[in-house]
Amino acid sequence: MGIPARERTLYEILESLPDGCTGEILAGTLHVNPRPSARHIRVGSKLGARLDSPFDSGDDGPGGWWILDEPEVHFIVDVELSVPDLAGWRRERMPKLPEDHRFHVVPDWICEIASPSTAGVDRTVKLPIYAAYGVRHVWLVDPVKRIIESLENVDGAWHAVGVAEGRIALRLPPFDAVAVASPWD
Numbered sequence: 001m002g003i004p005a006r007e008r009t010l011y012e013i014l015e016s017l018p019d020g021c022t023g024e025i026l027a028g029t030l031h032v033n034p035r036p037s038a039r040h041i042r043v044g045s046k047l048g049a050r051l052d053s054p055f056d057s058g059d060d061g062p063g064g065w066w067i068l069d070e071p072e073v074h075f076i077v078d079v080e081l082s083v084p085d086l087a088g089w090r091r092e093r094m095p096k097l098p099e100d101h102r103f104h105v106v107p108d109w110i111c112e113i114a115s116p117s118t119a120g121v122d123r124t125v126k127l128p129i130y131a132a133y134g135v136r137h138v139w140l141v142d143p144v145k146r147i148i149e150s151l152e153n154v155d156g157a158w159h160a161v162g163v164a165e166g167r168i169a170l171r172l173p174p175f176d177a178v179a180v181a182s183p184w185d
Helices: 010-015 038-057 119-132
Strands: 021-026 029-034 065-069 072-076 080-082 086-090 109-113 137-142 147-154 157-165 170-172 175-180
Touching (some): 010 021, 010 029, 021 119, 038 065, 038 086, 038 109, 038 137, 038 175, 109 119, 119 137, 119 157, 147 170
Parallel strands (some): 109 137
Antiparallel strands (some): 021 029, 021 080, 065 086, 072 080, 086 109, 137 147
8 A cells, every 4th residue: 555645735836837827825725827918017017116216226215125026925934925016125124135036024015916817816815914914005006097006004904095096206105205207108
């Protein structure tokens, strides 16, 4: 009689996903999504670039942040993890970047860019997880409507603290020290 085969963990399944897929383990369920559309990627790239100069690099702004695209955030190692479109950490809380692709320090800010396949999960599954683990700020971006909602976590509940619509300069918490251009073309 042979040894029974060991079932693969959700993280092992996630690591074996084919190219072109992004996996997250949220509330005990593996969520797999295709790579985002060009519009989604463009908005994320532009928004990250706009925030990088004053907040990450410290050019004409306060600096003091790490701003990163699609980090693998482990709230519980290999059990609860998210891959937000953008995330930011205050350098005083995370003085150096990890050696590999796994981030174990909870971000201070997360940005989720809505797409038809992710918008519902972003609001109904991810927001409660982010609140429970102490993410302080979340931006929800709708690239079709050209709206950015800024939410703040107060005692585990999300409160709207700002909205930017259209091509106006952004001054949304936690990046309200310097106005940055909107990400819309």
